[in-house]
Amino acid sequence: MRRLLQLDVCVRLSFPLLLLLLLLQPTLQLAPFQSRTTLNSVTSIDSNNVAEFSRRLANFSLRMYHTLNSLRPNQNIVFSPFSIQSCAAMARMGASGETADELDRGLELVSNDATQIAKSFNDVLAAYENSSILHIANKIYIMKGFELREEFSSLLTKQFLSPAENVDFARNVEAAGLINSWVEQRTDNLIKYLIPASDLDADSRLVLINAMHFKGNWVHPFEERSTRNERFHLNELDAIDVPMMHLQEVLRYADLPSLDASALELPYAKSDFSMLIVLPKSRTGLSQLEEKLRNTPLDKITEQLHEVQVDVKLPKFKSEFQVELTEAFNQLGMTHLFSSQADFSRMLKSPEDGKLKVSKIIHKAFIEVNELGTQAAAATGMIPVPESEFISLVEPTPFHADHPFNYFIINKQSTVFFAGKVLKL
Incomplete structure (x- = not known):
């Protein structure tokens, strides 16, 4: 059984244009397998913290699902609550005032303290850091000549595992090529040409990317x-x-x-x-x-x-879903980040005149479920478990x-x- 799931999340902040882009690209390829107990480990993570993070994410998932369902009532839906929440949480690291408070409440984050929020996401990232199945990678690109505020940079680098790299967005073709190349490498070449060069220009200040790549095999494959x-x-x-x-x-x-x-x-x-x-x-x-x-x-x-x-x-089955999330965020009480009242003053070391705000949030997902194996899955070296020959007398x-x-x-x-x-x- 093979399952492929692709997901892109894009948030654009403007000042006149600050670009915050997050991509999530999971790929699920399902087939035979053994036991589910050999995860590369959550053992070093405080289980109570993980449980609280998961509880809040589950609540956010159901609220976001209901909102998307009300916006698209007659469509199949597939989305990543983790992607949307982590994407907005990275932006939250640079927010202050009511903008930050709304994100804390609307995303159901574990705390209103940026350090604690970042730590809660780090617990998830650390649990899967050495996983051969799930790969999560973050990256910050900042306009040449600008610097991130130390606190913002530290939280994203240490907790979201997101290093910063300077790039000249004015040379938009070259910048887009650099970013797209990184995305391709982190998604096993499944996402190509993510950012059109036309989306970058001399006014762009910051690009944050989250890439996730997932390959999994069913424990019990369908024949x-x-x-x-x-x-x-x-x-x-x-x-x-x-x-x-x-x-x-x-x-x-x-x-x-x-x-x-x-x-x-x-x-x-x-x-x-x-x-x-x-x-x-x-x-x-x-x-x-x-x-x-x-x-x-x-x-x-x-x-x-x-x-x-x-x-x-x-x-x-196969489903594809794309939605601009501004209305969904508004319905969930997160409105300031899109308005002139938005406060993202904790991002750049020397903020320019004017205000940063989110112009749009784009979420795209694709999932395909079938029985077929893939070359990539075969390369993982997973060995099918023979089906039991035990015949049950119970219906x-x-x-x-x-x-x-x-x-x-x-x-x-x-x-x-x-x-x-x-x-x-």
């Missing part, structure tokens, strides 16, 4: 030979034929009567990552489920999961995702890295 066309029910009346994947395996499953839904966890190999699928019991129950999820922490779902023999049906529990559902890619702390819904295929 391509088991995939066959079946009906996916768009509602009670309409259905379409889609390639439906099949799997029978012992997996973590939960019946959720309070949500009128069930949940299934599909783990990724050699990591603590998994996909959590929440499936309404009714073909038309997704909207009701989404409302209930607003007040249901994800860890309240994952703590109910238990191992049972499950008969899984999951459609192959497997059905989990048939043949109608709209929600999904989340999380780690064992329920930190939400990606979230979305499949509404139509």
